Structure formats: structure tokens, C-alpha cells
Amino acid sequence: MLRRLAHSIFVLLGLSVLVFFIARVMPGDPARMSLGPRAPETVVQKFREELHLDKPIYVQYYYWLKGALQGDFGMSLFTKRDVADDIREFFPATLELIVFTGIIMSVFGILLGVASARYANRWPDNVVRVFSYLGICTPAYVFGILFLLLFGYILNILPTIGRISPILNYPRLVTGFLTIDSLLAGDFRVFWDALKHLIMPGLALALGPMAQEARITRSSMTENLQRDFIALERSQAIPERRIMSRYLMRISIIPTVSVLGLDFASQLGWAFLVELIFNWPGLSRYGINVMLHKDLNAIVAVIMIIGLMFLVVNIIVDVIVGGLDPRIRLGAERSK
Secondary structure, three states: OHHHHHHHHHHHHHHHHHHHHHHHHOOOOHHHHHHOOOOOHHHHHHHHHHOOOOOOHHHHHHHHHHHHOOOOOOEOOOOOOEHHHHHHHHHHHHHHHHHHHHHHHHHHHHHHHHHHHHOOOOHHHHHHHHHHHHHHHOOHHHHHHHHHHHHHHHOOOOOOOOOOOOOOOOOOOOOOOHHHHHHHOOOHHHHHHHHHHHHHHHHHHHHHHHHHHHHHHHHHHHHHOOOHHHHHHHHOOOOHHHHHHHHHHHHHOHHHHHHHHHHHHHHHHHOHHHHHHOOOOOHHHHHHHHHHOOOHHHHHHHHHHHHHHHHHHHHHHHHHHHHHOHHHHHHHHHOO
């Protein structure tokens, strides 16, 4: 684990170099875009000097890295605030949304895959397979629009925009998750309202990955059902339910866990359309806005957070997979 953490530091450093240089060579003048076309050239030039844009690109990177190591990512040209303050405001909203999405797609994806394998080539399997095909080929924003029309306007049973109803007050922020902070404050009305606001965007983001996890789980379990140890357990009259739950599922969900980790981390970068549809004040929507305004400091910070999320999730997946299959953990120990 220490070796993986050390490798992650070099990966983040390489990612920062790559993203910083790409952001700097994008067409457009950030200073001019921030001040507007009518700003005098002298004012624009002074602003370039404040942002170190008049210096060579490697000098600009030195100033950025020096500040980033101290938690200072510079000023956002889009919000006119410190990027670190923007991250602290917008990141918890997106993280709460993708955690809710991760719970849905992991629990129901695995359950659907197990049911499909248990009743292979029968009607439950066919239903799950059709659902999987539809979920994989349909973008998340399409589900978001359909849910918005059906549950928000036609049935009018779920709120359509934001994280909380305007008539309610935000609880005291502790974790940044409204559901958890409202529970800590003992305000169950706010908790229920925040949970209802999570349902539609969470489902819209979860259905595609959930369909993929169901297909992977079904394929893995169907393949492992042909293994010799399953035939041995059946020959000993062990109940089918026990074989599926105790002996088969543990080894079969290893590919699902690996893909699930990547799907979870990727939601941080791909949730922007759903956040736009539901007016969710999250980091993904913020990232798109700063890219459109060529906000260099904010662009680098957002992409670095997404890269950090991938690294953390990959380490967690390695730990989980090692726990599910000791052969992988022991193989890593022998290779030292």
C-alpha cells in the first residue's frame, strides 16, 4: 500500500504537468476573457502580470505548484473567488450525488446480475438482459430528462431542481452532505427533502453503470457455474441458494468490483449534464463553466481532483479485491 501511495504521488505530479501545459496552450487570452473586450490594454496587461501569464510556461507552472502545495490554487476568473473556496463549496454536492449513485448501481447492479445468472435463459434473465442493453446504450442525460418529465411534472411527486427546497434552511455544515448533516442536526424534514432531491439525478446517473454491472456479474457467475468446485458442491447436495450466495458470488463479483470502481470515479467528471438538467450546484457543472471561460486555475484544480478520485478509488478497489480473493493478495506479497 505504501508503494502504491508513492506511485500515486508521481502520477498526480505527471497529471498536473500535462493538464497545466494543455490548459496554457488552449486558444484565447484568459485575462482578456475575464476583463471583457472593452477593458483597456494597459489594465489587461497588468492583470496578465498578476497571473504570471507574461512569464514562460515553466515559470507559470512553478508558481502554480508552489501555491498548490500550500492549498492555494489561485483565483478563479469565472467566480472571482479563490479556487479552493469554490472547490470546498461545490465538491461536497457532487460527492454526495455520486456516493448515492454508487450505492444504487452497486447494490442493484449486483442483485440483478445474480438474479439473471440464477435464472439463466428464463424470463427473469431475459428481462434483465433487455434492461441491460437499454441502460448501456442510453446516455444519463436522456434518463434525466425522462425522469424530470415523468416524476417532476406529470406525476409531480419529486422535486426537480437543486439540493433542497427554497422554503427550508440548510443545516449546519459538518460533512457537506446535506443528508448526513441534517441527521446530525436532528432535522428529519430537511433529511427527507434532501433525499428526495437526490433520487432523480442519482437514478439518471446510476442506470447505465448499473446495467453494465449486471451484465458483468451475470457473465462472471455463468462462467464460474461451470467450474469443477461448483459441480463438487452440487454433488454433495448443498442447496443451490447456499452455493450461489456463499461460494459463487464472492469470486464472481471481483470483475464487477473493478469496473464499479472505475464507474464510480468517472461519475465525478461525467455528471455535468445531469447537474445542468437538475440545476445541481456541483463540481462537474462548475468544471464545464470554467472550461468555457478558460479559467486556467480552476480547470487544473478540477481535473486534479478527478485524477485524485481515480487514484483513491483504485487503491480501495485493490484492497477489496485482495480481501475477496486471497490469491491476489498473496501473489502481490510474493512479488515483493
